[in-house]
Amino acid sequence: MKPTIVIIGAGSVEFTRELLGDILSFPELGSVRVVLHDIDDERLQTAEAIARATAHAAGAAPEVVATSDRRRALDGANYVINVIAVGMHEATVRDFEIPARYGLNQTIADTIGVGGIFRGLRTFPVLAGIARDMAAVCPDAWLLNYTNPMAMNVTFLHRVAPQLKVLGLCHSVYWTMVGLCELIDVPYDEVSYWSAGVNHQAWVLRWERGGENLYPLLDQRIAADPELRRRVRVDMYRRLGYYPTETSEHSSEYVGWYLHRPDEIERLRINVGEYVSISEANIAEYRRVRAELADTQSLTIDTSSTEYAPQVIHSFETGTPRVISANVINDGLITNLPDGLAVEVPTLLDSLGAHPMKVGDLPPQCAALNRNFLGPVDLAVRAAVDGDPRLVRAAAMVDPNTAATLTVDQIAELCDELTSAHGDLIPKELRTRPDVAAGAAPILARDIAN
Structure with a gap:
């Protein structure tokens, strides 16, 4: 039975393109089932076009599914690749x-420091939701996390979903x-x-x-x-x-x-401030690839598999x-x-x-x-x-x-x-000023396994 690979945050188009280029370059993985998920419909549509064009360039024949419904995307998954960027x-x-x-x-500003801390705080609730959905519909799947802050995210997942199989x-x-x-x-x-x-x-x-x-x-x-x-x-x-x-x-x-x-x-x-310009370049690259896809059914792929x-x-x-x-x-x-x-x-x-x-x-x-x-x-x-x-x-x-x-x-x-x-x-619980917070209760990912 062919494995199902889900990409969460697939609208990060350059990363999706690189990942699929590497995956589909392996002959043994040429007919996998690829499920793409993103909350942005335009980016999801673009990711689907990238997947099909990349498959064409690789001479592969994967089954490609795109959905904005995360639980549907995760249903039956063997591998879940997480590349979300909460807040963009x-x-x-x-x-x-x-x-x-x-x-x-x-x-x-994506690792520790105030930038890393607040990136983590934005990301944790979404990770908790992914873990909850995986426990319900694909409990044996591997979560392969690329999203930063890496150390925080892997530690958080261990705290709230210790049964989940995670590699950062x-x-x-x-x-x-x-x-x-x-x-x-x-x-x-x-x-x-x-x-x-x-x-x-x-x-x-x-x-x-x-x-x-x-x-x-x-x-x-x-x-x-x-x-x-x-x-x-x-x-x-x-x-x-x-x-x-x-x-x-x-x-x-x-x-x-x-x-x-x-x-x-x-x-x-x-x-x-380097990453601000990198983030701007990522937006420009998304627009460039989207325009390129309007004129081609195939995209050049890098087969170095790094x-x-x-x-x-x-x-x-x-x-x-x-x-x-x-x-x-x-x-x-x-x-x-x-x-x-x-x-x-x-x-x-x-x-x-x-x-x-x-x-x-x-x-x-x-x-x-x-x-x-x-x-x-x-x-x-x-x-x-x-x-x-x-x-x-x-x-x-x-x-x-x-x-x-x-x-x-x-x-x-x-x-x-x-x-x-x-x-x-x-x-929500972290939006209260500390000087007025009293007896704060645990807030995230309770009873994920249930």
């Missing part, structure tokens, strides 16, 4: 413009390793590596070719290039001894060292073993990070499922930064699960970049303003 571009702009008025610099997928480790190999002119296919930590702040713990440690070659490359030293994660690597697995723009806002200092922003060439979700599905369906970096709940996997929160570790895939690998202790300096990262993650999730708006403010207070920039009164005022600005996208 307008919410992203608010997450940048309002903090900027307080003097808080952000670059991507992000391409940051893969592209980091590709980029590092290009820097030292070593083919990626010839190297082995071992990476672990948290999503967007994991660490390259080992990087070898034929048993040779490749870090000394990187050191030589950095020493020879002053401009290369003007990047955040190169700066972090030189001070910490292990290379972080996300871009410099991402990495800059997970620590308290850089973004509140204009001289550091200049020294390290940090592009403050996205993880297609590889996960292929391994589960065919038994082909692979190791990827995946986000799962820490259960003794990284022994000097807290259990019960999401971590990113090497994970073996095969016909029996996903098998996260035990890493043991991270280097102490890396673990210390990851624990700082996980503070906002834990508190934001607890705020939503417990219905406690005080924990929203606490999450922002312990965020490294926010704490290094604003006073506690400014943080409270900023959280009040962002809560008001996002309105109904924030859970």
Whole structure:
């Protein structure tokens, strides 16, 4: 029986195009059932056209279904790929413009920090609904989550739906390793590596070719290039001894060292507010693809299969073993990070499922930064699960970049303003000011299994 693959948030057309291009490039997956879901009818229509054009280009014959009814979309699913963006571009702009008025610099704002916290708070209610629907109509399906904030979302799903099978997928480790190999002119296919930590702040713990440690070659490359030293994660690597697995723009806002200092922003060439332009480019790309589809029945596809979700599905369906970096709940996997929160570790895939690998202790300096990262993650999730708006403010207070920039009164005022600005996208119980909240009750995803 052919598997059913559901894409929730399929109106994110470029991502849908890449995912389907990779999925349908596998001969064993050419006749899968693809179900597309989005709450925006125009984007859903565009996603369906993309699916059919991509299938034509791949020479595949999937069954394609499009529906705005989420429970209908999920009925009988084997794999659910989540790529939703709650609030879309307008919410992203608010997450940048309002903090900027307080003097808080952000670059991507989708992970921790006030941008990540409020993105999480908007996303959690929708995740709870997806989990509830999956428990009802596809309880054995895998939820493959791409939506940020990754660590918060995977942790939240574990808290409210512990029976759900969840993998958080992000391409940051893969592209980091590709980029590092290009820097030292070593083919990626010839190297082995071992990476672990948290999503967007994991660490390259080992990087070898034929048993040779490749870090000394990187050191030589950095020493020879002053401009290369003007990047955040190169700066972090030189001070910490292990290379972080996300871009410099991402990495800059997970620590308290850089973004509140204009001289550091200049020294390290940090592009403050970068994600607003990325979000605008995504809108432009959607319009371009929609116009292109008016004149063609086929779209060019990239068959390199670098996205993880297609590889996960292929391994589960065919038994082909692979190791990827995946986000799962820490259960003794990284022994000097807290259990019960999401971590990113090497994970073996095969016909029996996903098998996260035990890493043991991270280097102490890396673990210390990851624990700082996980503070906002834990508190934001607890705020939503417990219905406690005080924990929203606490999450922002312990965020490294926010704490290094604003006073506690400014943080409270900023959280009040962002809560008001996002309105109904924030859970009702969290829209109450903490000074008038009393005896807040748990609010989300109760009795999902029922």
